[in-house]
Amino acid sequence: MTQRVLILGGRGRIGSSVAQDLATHTQAEITITGRSPEIQISDPRWKFLVLDLAEVDKLQSAIASADLVVHCAGPFHYRDANVLKICIEQGVNYVDVSDHRSYTSKALKYHEQAAAAGVTAIVNTGIFPGISNSMVRQGVEQFDTAEKIHLSYLVSGSGGAGVTVMRTTFLGLQHPFDAWIDGKWQTVKPYSQREAVNFLPPYGRTGVYWFDMPETFTLPHAFPSIKTVITKFGSVPDFYNHMTWITAHVFPKWLMHKRGTIEFLAHVSHFLTDVTNNFTGIGVAVRAEVTGQKNGETSIFCSDLLHQNTAMASGSGTGSIAQLLLEGKLNKPGVFPVEEALPTDLFEYIVQSRGIKIYHNWL
Incomplete structure (x- = not known):
């Protein structure tokens, strides 16, 4: 049947x-x-x-x-x-x-x-979340004891997605969130603490920022030995990152909490990416780093994924x-x-x- x-x-x-x-x-x-x-x-x-x-x-x-x-x-x-x-x-x-x-x-x-x-x-x-989480599980299983997870995501332009994904991005900027850091929950500001991460070519060393994702709290539950889970996100071209940072840290909070603001930002961003997609493509890069103990030594196991269409x-x-x-x-x-x-x-x-x-x- x-x-x-x-x-x-x-x-x-x-x-x-x-x-x-x-x-x-x-x-x-x-x-x-x-x-x-x-x-x-x-x-x-x-x-x-x-x-x-x-x-x-x-x-x-x-x-x-x-x-x-x-x-x-x-x-x-x-x-x-x-x-x-x-x-x-x-x-x-x-x-x-x-x-x-x-x-x-x-x-x-x-x-x-x-x-x-x-x-x-x-x-x-x-x-992300999804394949990225399984990459982490694959990494955790390489260790006697896994201690730290660092996930970095990078999307070119629109990623081939629609306005809904743009809405999701801006909704993720509305509130600080709790992250599992050094064995305790700590409050983190969205799109803060820029960090340069080495992605596979053609992206190379590119900036990513804290972003609220469900794996921030599901991964510590799945792997109890983990003391730190970092989830960071960035865009290509880089000027989108600076625009998103301004939206998260400069725009009045009351304005960002209005659904009309989210709709406006989502549609404007989608329009802009329709233009830049022609130059950047719509691919995605995921980098998962797991740190832990193996044979009595501290090591880092890295997994990298590239796809031409997010x-x-x-x-x-x-x-x-x-x-x-x-x-x-x-x-x-x-x-x-x-x-x-x-x-x-x-x-x-x-x-x-x-x-x-x-x-x-x-x-």
Whole structure:
């Protein structure tokens, strides 16, 4: 019997990338949703359903007819966990591309209900968070005792994503956040403490800044020996970093807390990146450094990833998890971030199957 996948928010850049990945790697019947009628479907196996997440009865019916739900309808700063709750009630497995700690915290509260229902729910499955978290797990497993995680992300222009991702960036500048540093929670200002990181060519040494990501708090939980988790983000070209810094530190806080301001900044930024994409491309670089003890000595294990299209990389991250669930290769009832759900051998299998190369070296 053909398996059925429901992709909420499937018309967006990330959602459509997930759909394309699943169409390439599975035989599933794919239904994508959006709030307004779709004009054209690019794959004959895709169906389209007009659906607003506020239409609970229609949402329940759509989920009940699916074997797997993939939640791509961000920004997740604004989302409750109702989709996950319905999936658990209907006994349907769940994957999402969530990227904010507020949503991740809400989702993880449903762990026991999901486990009791036999539902596997995996959150934070894109590129960062997502593939980046599995790179960290791979690194942690190299050590007798892992002590520190330093994650750095770099995106060229728009990354091939839409306005929603721009909204996510500016929403992440609204509030200070807690980070796990030296074995205790410390408050950090968003887009602060610029640091030059050596990414793989063509990027080279480029600036990154503190950014609030769910892995800031999920990684210390997954790996209890870790005393410090640093998550930093930067953009190419570099003048975007300076503009974002000004937005985070100079703009009045009351202004940044208005939804209209976020919408304005998101659309202006998307317009600008449409221009600069022609020069910078839309790629992504991820660098994961894990420090720890191995054979009585302190070492650093580095993992680097490059992809020419950020949205496609996110689609591969989420699509690969969805594929494993559909094939029965991943079965872990409960609600988990990807680093707790996906073993390293399966991670290595999925990146190889998608031609994603991760480079490793010791420092």
